[in-house]
Amino acid sequence: MLTILFDGFAYGMLLFVLACGLSITLGLMNFINLAHGAFAMAGGYLTVVLMNRYGVSFFLCLPAGFIATAFLGAILERTLYVHLYGKSHLDQVLFSIGLVFMAMSAIDYFMGAQQQLITLPDSLRGRIDLFGISIGVYRLFVIGICLLLAVALQLVLSKTRFGSQLRAAVDDPRVAQGLGINVNLIxxxxxxxxxxxxxxxxxxxxxxxxxxxxxxxxxxxxFLVVISVGGTTTLTGPFLASILLGIADVAGKYYMPKIGSFIIYTIMVLVLIWRPQGLFGRATAR
Amino acid sequence: MPQFLSMIWPGRATSRGKLADAARWHPLEIGFWVLALALLWLLPTRLLLLNEIAILALFALSLDLILGYAGIVSLGHAAFFGLGAYIAGLLARHGMNDPILGLLAAGAGAGLLGLLSSFLVLRGTDLTKLMVTLGVALILRELANKFDAITGGADGLTGVTMGPVLGLFEFDIFGSTAYLYSLSVLFVLFLVARQLVHSPFGLMLRAIKGNSLRTSAMGVPTNLRLVTIYTIAAAYAGIAGGLLAQTTQFVSLDVLDFHRSADVLLVLVLGGSGLLWGAIIGAVAFKLMYDWLAAITPQYWQFWVGMALVAIVLFGRGGLLGLAGMLRDRLRGLGGRA
Amino acid sequence: MTPAPEVPVLETRGLRKAFGGLIATNDVSFRLPAGARHALIGPNGAGKTTLVNLLTGVLQPTDGRILLNGRDVTTLPSHRRVQLGLARTFQINQLFPDLTPLETLVLAVAQREGKATGWWRPVGRRGELLDEAGDLLERLGIAEERDQPVATIAYGKQRLLEIAVALAAKPSVLLLDEPAAGVPEAERHQILDVVAALPDSVSLVLIEHDMQLVFRFAHTISVLVNGGLFMEGPAAEVARDPRVKQVYLGEEPVYG
Known part of the structure; x- marks a missing residue:
């Protein structure tokens, strides 16, 4: 039982790290980027190539994955996404689905359609017993990293000058622009x-x-459930939403294997009926 | 310059001329349907492809009603298409193989799902609309997958045998009955949609899309209108799905796939959304493109779909009809100067 | 038992709206007699917008009642109130950018006549709707622009269309929210003429900042301060009241 909770927590933390960038870009530019998952895929495949072909250590792949996709994101933002700001949500949706399809086909072309496997380093394998709960070491590792990131993000947002500018820009981009904040750069x-x-x-x-x-x-x-349920005005919303979703999904699939995969949809429907604007935060999108 | 194509643009035509002319038939429109019928004899070897085009056109027409006219963005329109396909397929498999009755059931079932889900879809912002429409399609796919005893699951639903259309026309292996059948259904539903979009109800949808605050202040129960069109569009999509199941005598999980929802978006914006003819022109162009590209790189067809989506958004959203309209205006400009 | 002629067309009783701890509308009770030319004024942040939103049904009051022609409409949604005779214009134009003025008005007329759900006969062949919409366009001086997309016509004309849409509902009460706001000086008189020419069968509530406009049209005035009714009475009386001048301290002198 507690193991399930723990695995769900790890899963939720992972979802948060995956989705929080999307939440911020949506809140900041009212931009619906359905291609966000493609960046995650890029990070994953980079790891596969680095580890399986070049024998690079998994621990090195973590920063490498971050830097490479950040770089990729920066390039695409400057060359392609920049044309989409202020366009209708339909345009943004079409455009980002287009990118997703291109990315999927490209991966298929270079790497094949099969599921990719990586071999984790020995130090991250196995399980340990913590207060009587059997815990996968790797999941503990994931939680550790994600928690660290979440705390770091929160600190950056609340303590730094960049963070306050970002929050001002999310709150009202036009006013922020008027205050001399370079919203585009942010x-x-x-x-x-x-x-x-x-x-x-x-x-x-x-x-x-x-x-x-x-x-x-x-x-x-x-991703859509996380940002719809969590809202886009804070990090706390998506964080809580991710964890809720992660635990519900894992627990659902474990206890009710036949219908477990419907859990997230049930959550989605319930939240919509109860709070159409999301559980946390003001509104999901302006 | 002759006003060719001008009837295909309700919006532009009314802005130019008189509102009274907006719903009048243009010779090109009639010509299109005559040609579509003549293809039965002109292209006897490509009837299966033509059948698919007609079905896709109907599916895109359905999306046009909610997206082009009412402004509802959907990532899961395949839900209705797929439900209709399974209803028609299952009915035929279990002995009720009259095609028309099967289609009516497919439309009714999908319409009911549209009605029920519309209350969720219309609740929130664009983001929640995306989530819900995508979610509904995923739920259906998951259901079809889990209940494989009924649906055949990943292997698909086989054993779909159809009776003759209207008790007269048996389906044949060349697809001539199939094409004629699909084309007739498309034609009838196109006629209905055409009346609909030029009627006060249809114009009101465009008004709601433009400014729902104002329509409410005009005394319009805005949500009820959107629920209505969403239900109608879902029924249209269900009928399109039913046609596919009946004419190919097979249903697979593929009918509920995400790529089907995305493809139909592409079809519509390729042709031009908010114009009924956009759905039809888009379906023709899409299938021809598919035929051509899939022959070169069958596996990576999706790449070109993606590229087309990106290109359309970046280089002009009017679609093919928009492009034709621009050309027409150019030509007119030249004529004026000459 | 017959309703006395003095039944107000619009009445509020103890209307209150609180947003959390903030009270935006505080115990507002007022009666609008038939044929009224009434103005609702007050400094910025006095709660004029909230009050309009309560009256039109955009917001639900925390407390109190709203009566339209003697009927309780407090819980009715916006569109039902319009059907019962309460129309409004918006301070910022709320029109359909892609539709033409003619199409816009045809829809407004069709809605009033209960014909807006007709789904077979094309709009263009509904002579009775086209005629009435055309008449309205003539009356308000926007007939020339009838077939141009609204987004492309002059702002002043859009402002007139805004009023025309409200009039198409044949309302018994019309809320005009700063009708001349943002209109260039040269086109202003057109709007003022239209407002002046409105028939007595329409009771007017003018929500306005511009005192010149208020004293030109309004016979009676309510002054709203901090969400509550500060005073009300005949225009001349309100204008003379020193307390009102005090409320507007810092702004232009109220009355010549």
Missing amino acids: FSLTFAFGSGLAGLGGVLGAEILGLDPGFPVKFMIY
């Missing part, structure tokens, strides 16, 4: 950083979530 940086986080999530999740070319579509609904 957005570029945030986009790149959010992509990097997704990439890092992809590295961490390759083992837990599974990795194949269908990844961005498979997890699209999870």
Whole structure:
């Protein structure tokens, strides 16, 4: 029971790292980027290539995944996404689905359609007993990293100058612009950083979530639920939503294998009936 | 320059001329249907492809009603298509193989699902609309997958045998009955949709899309209107799915796949959304493109779909009809100067 | 038992609206007699917008009742109130950018006539709707723009269309929210003429900042301060009241 809770927690933390970049870009630019999962996939496949072909250590893949996808995000933001700000949500949706399809086909072309496996380093394998709960070491590792990231993000947002500018921009981009805050620059940086986080999530999740070319579509609904339920105005909302979703999903699939995969949809429907604007935060999108 | 195509643009035509002319038939429209019928004899070897085009056009027409006219973005329109396909397929498999009755059931079932889900879809922002529409399609796919004893699961539903259409026309292996059947259904539903969009009800949908605060202040029960069109569109999609099941005599999980929802979005924006003809032109272009590209790189067809989506968004959203309209305006401009 | 002629067309009783701890509308009771030319004024943040939103049903009151022609409409949604005769214009135009003025008005007329759900006969062949919409366009001086998309016509004309849409509902009460706001000086007189020409069968509530406009049209005035009714009475009386001047301290002198 507690093991399930723990696994669900790990799963939820992973979802948070994967989705929080999306939440910020949506809140900041009112931009619906359905291709967010593609960045996570990029991080995952980079790990596969680095580890399986070049024998790079998993621990090195973590920063590498972050940096490479952040870089990729920055390039795409400056060349392509920049044309989409202020366009209708329909345009943003079409555009980002287009990117998803291209990314999926490209991966399929270079890597094949099969599920990719990575071999975790020995130090991260096995289980340990903690207060009588059997815990996977790797899941503990994932939770550790994600918690660290969540705390760091919260600190950056609340304590730094960049963080306060970002919060001002999320609150009201026009007013922020008027105050001399360079909203475009903030957005570029945030986009790149959010992509990097997704990439890092992809590295961490390759083992837990599974990795194949269908990844961005498979997890699209999870991301949408996290930001719809959690809202886009704070980090706390998506954080709590991720954990709720992670635990519910894992527990559901464990206890009710036949119908467990419907749990997230049930949550989605209940939340919509109860609080159409999401459980946490003001509104999901302006 | 002749006003060719101008009837295909209700929006532009009314802004130019008089509202009274907006619903009048243009010779090109009639020409299209005559040609579509003539293809039965002109292209006897491609009837299966033509049948698929007609079905896709109906599916895109259904999406156009909610997206192009009412402004509801959907990531899961395949839910209704797939439900209709399974209803029609299952009915035929279990002995009720009159095609028309099967289609009516497919439309009714999908319409009911549309009605029920509309209350969730219409509740929130665009983001929640995306989530719910995507979610509904995923739920259905998951259900079809889990209840494989009924649906055949991943292997697909086989043993779908159809009776003759109207008790007269047996389905044949060349697809001539199939094409004629699908084309007739498309034609009838196109006619209905055409009346609908030019009626006060249809114009009101465009008004709601433009500014729902104002329609409410005008005394319009805005949500009820959207629920209505969402239900109608779902029924249309269900009928399209039913047609596919009946004419191919097979249903697979593929009918509920995400890529089907995305493809139909592409079809619509490729042709031009908010114009009924956009759905039809888009379906023709999409299938021809598919035919051509899939022959070169069958496995990576999806890449080109993605590229087309990105290109359409970046380089003009009017679709093919928008492009034709721009050309027409150019030509007119030249004519004026000459 | 017959309703006396002095039944107000619009009445509020003890209307209150609180947002959390903030009271935006505080115990507002007022009666609008038939044919009234009434103005609702008050400094910024006095709660004018909230009050309009309560009256039109955009917001639900925390407490109190709203009566339209003697009927309790407190819990009715916006569109039902419009059907019962309460129409409004918005301070910022709320129109359909892609539709033409003619299409806009045809819809408004169709809605009033209960024909807006007709789904077979094209709009263009509904002569009775087209005629009435055309008449309205003529009356308000926007007939020339009838077939142009609303987004492309001059702001002043859009402002007139805003009023025309409200009039198409044949309301018994019309709330005009700063009708001339943002209109260039040269086009202003058109709007004022239209407002002046409204028939007595329409009772007017003018929500306005511009005192010139208020004293040109309003016979009676309510002053709203901090969400509550500060005073009300005939226009001249309110204008003379020193307390009202005090409320508007710092703004332009109220009355010549």
